[in-house]
Amino acid sequence: MLDVGRHPNISLLAYSELTALEGEAGDFTATVVKKARYVDADKCTGCGACTEVCPTPVLDLYNEGHAERKAIYSWFAQGIPSTHVIDPDHCRVLTGKKCGVCAKKCQAGAIDFDQTDEIVEIPVGAVVVATGYDVFDPARIPEYRYTTLDNVVTAMEFERFLSASGPTEGHVYRPSDRKLKQEKIALEKSQTKLAKTLARFEKKHGMDSPAFLEALEAGSLEVTEDLAKDKDKWAEKATVFLAGDDRLAALAQEVALVKTATKIAFIQCVGSRDLRFYPFCSGYCCMHAIKEAIIAHEHDNDTQSVIFGMDIRAVGKGFEEYKIRGGNSSQIAYRRSRVAEIVPGENQAPVLIYEDTTTRKIVRESFDLVVLSTACAPVKDAAGVADTLGIALDKFGFFKTEAATPMDTSREGIFVCGCAHSPMDIPESVAQASSAAARAVQTVMKSKKAS
Amino acid sequence: MTTDILVLGGGIAGIQSTLDLAEMGFKVHLVERLSSIGGKMAQLDKTFPTNDCAI
Numbered sequence: 060m061l062d063v064g065r066h067p068n069i070s071l072l073a074y075s076e077l078t079a080l081e082g083e084a085g086d087f088t089a090t091v092v093k094k095a096r097y098v099d100a101d102k103c104t105g106c107g108a109c110t111e112v113c114p115t116p117v118l119d120l121y122n123e124g125h126a127e128r129k130a131i132y133s134w135f136a137q138g139i140p141s142t143h144v145i146d147p148d149h150c151r152v153l154t155g156k157k158c159g160v161c162a163k164k165c166q167a168g169a170i171d172f173d174q175t176d177e178i179v180e181i182p183v184g185a186v187v188v189a190t191g192y193d194v195f196d197p198a199r200i201p202e203y204r205y206t207t208l209d210n211v212v213t214a215m216e217f218e219r220f221l222s223a224s225g226p227t228e229g230h231v232y233r234p235s236d237r238k239l240k241q242e243k244i245a246l247e248k249s250q251t252k253l254a255k256t257l258a259r260f261e262k263k264h265g266m267d268s269p270a271f272l273e274a275l276e277a278g279s280l281e282v283t284e285d286l287a288k289d290k291d292k293w294a295e296k297a298t299v300f301l302a303g304d305d306r307l308a309a310l311a312q313e314v315a316l317v318k319t320a321t322k323i324a325f326i327q328c329v330g331s332r333d334l335r336f337y338p339f340c341s342g343y344c345c346m347h348a349i350k351e352a353i354i355a356h357e358h359d360n361d362t363q364s365v366i367f368g369m370d371i372r373a374v375g376k377g378f379e380e381y382k383i384r385g386g387n388s389s390q391i392a393y394r395r396s397r398v399a400e401i402v403p404g405e406n407q408a409p410v411l412i413y414e415d416t417t418t419r420k421i422v423r424e425s426f427d428l429v430v431l432s433t434a435c436a437p438v439k440d441a442a443g444v445a446d447t448l449g450i451a452l453d454k455f456g457f458f459k460t461e462a463a464t465p466m467d468t469s470r471e472g473i474f475v476c477g478c479a480h481s482p483m484d485i486p487e488s489v490a491q492a493s494s495a496a497a498r499a500v501q502t503v504m505k506s507k508k509a510s
Numbered sequence: 511m512t513t514d515i516l517v518l519g520g521g522i523a524g525i526q527s528t529l530d531l532a533e534m535g536f537k538v539h540l541v542e543r544l545s546s547i548g549g550k551m552a553q554l555d556k557t558f559p560t561n562d563c564a565i
Contacts, residue, residue: 060548063525063540068532074545077518089516091541121553135553138546181539183516187531189524191549215553222555229555350558381559444518477523478550485522485557492526496515499527500534503513510511 064139072179073140080186080448084472085506089181095174097145097153098131102169105133105141109161109170117149119226123216125234126226131161131170136224145170184503185472187495188458190444192478195330195337195434202400203329203431208409209235210320211401211429214347221354229358233428235407236317243310246303253300260293268297320427321361324411325352326398327368330434331482337434337455343484344432345372349385351430356389363390365426367398367413375484401429435482448473457481466495474498514539521549 063069072091079090113129121128121135130149133141151158152172162170194215197205205211210233212220219225220232227237257268264271264286274280275294282290325348331341345368352364371393373382385391396413404410409429415422437456438444445452451459451469458468458475466474476495477488513536517528520542531538540547551557554564 060525060552063520063528063547066529066532068535068537069528070537070539071520071542071547072539073520073542073547075541076543077516077541086511087516089539089541091539096545123553132545134544134546135548138548138552140546142545144545181514181516182512183514183539184512185515187515187517187524187527189517189519189521189527191519191521191523215550218553218555225555346558350556350561354556354561375559377559448518476527477519477521479519479523485551488521488523489526492523493530495523496527496530496534499515499531500536503515503536506511507513 060137060139071140073142074144077444077447078178080473084470084502085184085509087183087186087472089183089186091179091181093177093179095147095176096142097147097150097170097172097174098143099169099171099174100140100142102167103142103165104167104169105143106167107133107143108164108166109143112160112164114158114160115149115151117146122219122226123213125216125219125237143169145172184506185474185499186448187492187499188444188448188450188468188473188475188479189477189492189495190438190441190479192435192482193438195436197329197431197433199336200329203326203398204401204403204409205431208401208403208407208429209233209238210407210409210427211431213431213433214325214344214351215433217351217428217430221351221358231320231323231355231358231362231428232317233320233407236314239310239313239317243307243314246307246310250300250303250307253296253303256296257293257300260289260296264289264293268293268300272297272301319359321359321363322425322427323352323355323362323364324398324409324424324426324429325364325366325432326411326429327366327371327432328397328434329431330436332369333434337436339455339482340372341435341482342372342374342487343435343482346375346378346381346484348430348432349373349382349391352391353381353385353389356391363392365392365394365424367394367396367411369395369397375486435478438479450475466491466498472499472502513537516541519549520544520547522551524549 075093081088109131110129115130116127119126119128147153223229330336356362373379398413400412441456453459474495476491
């Protein structure tokens, strides 16, 4: 990635979108909108001092919504370019409120709230489309209860949990347990604030809050003129505080019992090889699940994983050996089954209902955490991209190609590679990318010779 | 008429195409929708079958 940022032949237009492509092979004009970052790319050093002082938390989609970023942010820590960007939907200044602390903090003077979108026209001879894929939305399979069960996550979410730079710093804590911890922290904060307010009342009226509440309830409270003004507010705050104390004690007990998830289920073919959604095999998910199970076991040697699938497709150099190694040394069990349903169990543990096809028995089994190996789906705005480029989609929404010319789209001079072409793993994407680059060179050199 | 090439998307495929073309001496314009390149691969912790770091 670093090489892309500093190569003299590469002009990097990040935070930009293609809006039109006129002309023909060898002589296209691309219209690109460079969206306003509200940060001067020439001045920003990427130090991150602005994000430290920004008061506005926003859901971090890089971490699949399991962490928070700020309204001024970089997509991820090692991102290229390192230029930060202000999210116009959440920034206080850009939504018409008072703030601007980032501008005060920035020593480089890079913050520019008046920046606007810039439209550039670029003459190009050929185009390589590498727009990738989207993770299949498992909410479309209601029987897996992805939206209602906290401890059912996608493989991409689990990937972030395993990452040392992720929301759980590589420790696999269940989302429901993390919610408990967050609730505890928030409650402690609000209790401290309430305690201060109560202390003020207590000092002013010379009695402690429980005694005040008791007297109020018994009707024995001597209401002075001063107390009459404070009485209702004091009673309300004291009641909330006492209830909060009880909840906090219960939370502390629950949080103390929290352990990392060590019994993990992986469900394969979520959305793929499924006639309701995508009939094709996404190719990489079996290996992805095995890899995640191996890494989880590396992080915590007590981890036991079960991978539920119709079959494990380990097709690739060294893949079958990897699968066997996972079974032998990382406590991974491969179970031939298609999970029918996930239902809520005790202590937020998801319960899987499936038929074990080797014993022909219907089984209910409880797990700490369930990981869904979601299908590789076409990007959500594939139709829009195809329309802009003037190229055709196949029936699933990937860009259409022919078997004999696998990199060529339906418009001459435009080539496709990676998961924009069809589901594939990283080595295959890289190989296709080199092929598409070679095809693009053929196009521009042919046009150059002809002219 | 130009030999410049546009690459749309800065994930692993787009990055590889871009670097190949740039190394061959062509001027490449890499357009990425998000504020930094890397795509889905940058979200991965490790990659199979070698368990190498993704970034």
